[in-house]
Amino acid sequence: MTNFPYMIPYANPIYFCYLIIALLPMIITLLVKGKRWSWYQALVTLFFLYMSFGGKDWKQGVALIVYVFWQTVLVWLYFHYRQKKNNSYIFYLSVFLAIAPLALVKIVPFVSGHASILGFLGISYLTFKSVQMIMEIRDGSIKEYSVFRYIQFLLFFPTISSGPIDRYRRFEKDVENPIELEKYVDLLQKGIHNFFLGFLYKFIIGYYFGQVMMPFVAKIAEKYGGFSWALVAYMYVYSLYLFFDFAGYSLFAVGTSYLMGYNTPINFNKPFLSWNIKEFWNRWHMTLSFWFRDYIYMRLMFTLIKKKVFKSRIVASNVGYFALFLIMGVWHGLTWYYLVYGLYHAGLICLTDAWLRFKKKHKEKIPSNKLTHALAIFLTFNAVCFSFLIFSGFLDTLFFK
Structure with a gap:
């Protein structure tokens, strides 16, 4: 199998040839019989996992197998424990053990300078x-647990490398309930549309910004050094590249899910038309921002308010934002620009909250029309682009190396 085409998902047009061939039997079965062949989906999943984690990347494949075994046993043990008891310490220990492999993958390179053997794409x-x-499971929202279903959810190959991040209960409904022909035809149409739009985003627009314009403006910015108009140009070019490349990937992942009859949530909704930073996070990498909101921010806020750590809900909210985005920065990597990126967004959201409170209090004096709305979009877009400049690490290259 030395000539087998190992490749990153959705990064190579050839990948789509294999994808369409593999999905055709699924599509025909869903159109004719309105159901999925679970055994065939399992075979397709194994094939594409082998394509992404085999060959020269076999170590990632081994790490993936070990990781899935670890998480499956961990969740199984906690589920059965939770049916009898509800000890908070066991819950926190389970969450810690679930995060531990990812934490090691992030920390080991920072400490040793070498990638962790536990790391793999996704x-x-x-x-x-x-x-x-x-x-x-702790909340009682998940009352039944199937090992096979959990592994199927974990290894759902269209979204394994970079999301979108689905929810187990939503995924489970798609698996258990036969899809109606009319609904599947609608998903099929949207899936095909996503593929065409994804090709436009990732392989045309994203390629132009990332491979043509970005090296050009980066070279000029490095030539002049310091702050310059070339640096501003790099900021906009990188921001647009980041969006079109990532949004293109997400369109492929969601489109593939649709063709398989799964209504995977979308990840982007015109984020650069947001009129404030909070709205931006409701539109950018939505499944990630909603995950952080639901499983970190809301739970932290509940604890802070319940234990009356702060007298003011506003202070508690601001502390929650900084904790949330600091965690998000650390998740991206243990470098100064990721941490500053997170703290920068936390500061913007706190300022936005303050402005919204002020605006509500003085709404009679503050104009609200199409012009002010356009200005808000313009200011938000530039604030976001500056954050992406920080995120890119280019400032580190330009000023500190």
Whole structure:
């Protein structure tokens, strides 16, 4: 199998040839019989996992197998424990153990300078799914647990490498309930549309910004050094590249899910048309931001308010934002620009909250029309682009190396 085409999902047009061939039997079965062949989906999953984690990446494949075994046993043990008892310490220990592999993958390179042997493409998104399971089992939202269903959810190949991050209960409904022909035809149409739009985003627009314009403006910015118009140009080019490349990938992942009859949630909804930073996070990498909101921010706020750590809900909210985005920054990596990126967004959200409170209090004096709305979009877009400049690490290259 030396000539087998190992490749990253959705990164190569050839990948789509294999994908369409593999999905055709699924599509025909769903159109004719309105149901899925679980055994065939399992075979397709194994094939694409082998394509992504085999060959020269076999170590990632081994790490993936070990990781899935670890999480499956962990969630199984916690589920059966939770049926009898509800000890908070066991819950926190389970969450810690679920996060531990990802934490090691992030910390080891920072400490040793070498990649962790536990790392593989998509470990973050699988960890979010595992932690979500443990939290919802504790809440009582998940009342039944199937090992096979959990592994199927964890290894759902269209979204394994970079999301979107689905929810177990939503995924389970898709698996258990036969899809109506009319609904599947609608999903099929949307899936095909996503593929065409994804090709436009990732392989045309994203390629132009990432491979043509970005090296060009980066070279000019490095030539002039310091702050310059070339640096501003790099900021906009990188931001647009980041969006079109990632949004294109997400369109492929969601589109593939649709063709398989799964209504996987979308990840982007015109984020650059947001009129404030809170709205931006409701539109950008939505499944990730909603995951952080539901499983970190809301639970932290509940604890802070319940234990009356702060007298003011506003202070508690601001502390929650900084904790949330600091965690998000650490998740991206243990470098100064990821941490600053997180703290920057936390500061923007706190300022936005303050502005919204002020605006509500003085709504008679503050104009609200199409012009002010356009100005808000313009300011938000530039604030976000500056955050992406920080995130890119280019400032580190330009000023500190």
